Amino acid sequence: MTEKQIPVGSGFNACTTALQALAACDLLGKTVIVTGGYSGIGLETVRVLSNAGAQVIVPARDPQKAERNLAGIIGVEHTSLDLLDPTSIDRFAENFLSSGRALDLLINSAGIMATPLQRDARGLEAQFATNHLGHFQLTARLWPALCQARGARVVSVSSLGHRLSPVHFEDPQFERRPYDKWLAYGQSKTANALFAVALDRRGIADGVRAFSVHPGEILTDLIRYLNKDDLAFVGALDDQGNIRRASHYKSPEQGAATSVWCAVSPQLEGLGGVYCEDCDVAAPSQDDSRRNGVRAWAVDPEQAERLWGLSQQLCSVSL
Structure with a gap:
């Protein structure tokens, strides 16, 4: 699968903003769903796509926060959805399908990072359950x-954190091994990338293409669970132990760029199932000294199919 991970020479880079990545694309008449679309890079994604004419729906676990931020x-419209609650997910989907609308873009941007051990009602580890399942x-x-859209795209927000762990199929829920919040996060981000691989394979015949993205290093609400040791682990502290200056990170406008590019760019016509960063297809990498590229385990088709089977079993749902 890594042979597909070849940069296309998009002409964009790490400094590209979401508005620039949009490249004046007209989205009038398009319908978009953006999970996590009321904070961080999700909010900027919503802003840019809406300004381009799209009707954007934002599922929200915290409706009051969504109301304020949107x-x-x-x-833009927002409605209730809790990714940890299967019943809530089904209710949201049923309501959307009952409207009869085609869905042109689905951007799966919501997520949690490095949380203490939590489980949903099914006993599933919360980072894997929220970010992937x-x-x-x-x-x-x-x-x-x-x-129905005949040309839809699904964009899943993965992370550089996928390097921390492949999917641990023998014990994905940390039932027999000690819980490690960073391994759990890394596993969930690898799952986001593998999901795009397997989904794209299933969607080609119906015109549905799938992509995963690393948005870049950005300070968002995701860091709310991190203590100083955690911040040091992810390279967020300078030599004096202070959080690095904003110039070290991408802005939300830059962080949303790759999601927008994957959602609308004609440069990706005929492509899918690839992991992207800095508004281009990422190259394979096994070099831990560099903070870019994608690990082979995150784009491996056999691992993707194995994850698909596990996900169907855990969610009791299939296409």
Whole structure:
């Protein structure tokens, strides 16, 4: 699968903003769902796509926060969804399907990072359940609307953190091994990338293409669970032990760029199932000294199929 991981020479880079990545694309008449679209890079993604004419729906675990943060953005609606609650996911999808609308873009941007051990009602580890399984179930339930669009794209926000761990198929829920919040996070981000591989394979015939993205290093609400040792682990502290200056990180506008590029760029026509960063297809990498590129385990088709089977079993859902 890594032979597909060849940069296309997009002309963009790490400094590209979401507005620049949009490249004046007209999205009038398009319908978009952005999970996590009321904070961080998700919010900027919503802002840019809405301003381009799209009707954007933002599923929200915290409706009041969504109401505050989305105020003033035209063409946006928000409604309740909890990715840890299968019933909530089904209800959201059923409501959308009942509207009869095609779904042109699904951007799976919501996520949690390095949380203390938590489990959902099914006993599933929360990072894996939120970051991957919730989006797996949501995408599967929305599949008829994606196929109806005849040209839909699904974009899953992965992370540089995928390097921390492949999917541990022998014990993905940390039932027999000690819980490690960073391994759990890394596993969930690898799962996001593998999901795009398997989904793209299934969607080609119906015009649905899938991509995963590393948005870049950005300071967002994701760091709310991190203590000083955690911040040092992810390279967020300078030599004096202070959080690095903002110039070290991408801005939200830059962080949303790759999601937007994957969602709309004609440069990706005929491509899918690839991991992207800095508004281009990422190259394979096994070099731990560099903070770019994708590990082979995150784009391996056999691992992707194994994850698909596990996800169907855990969610009791299929396309």
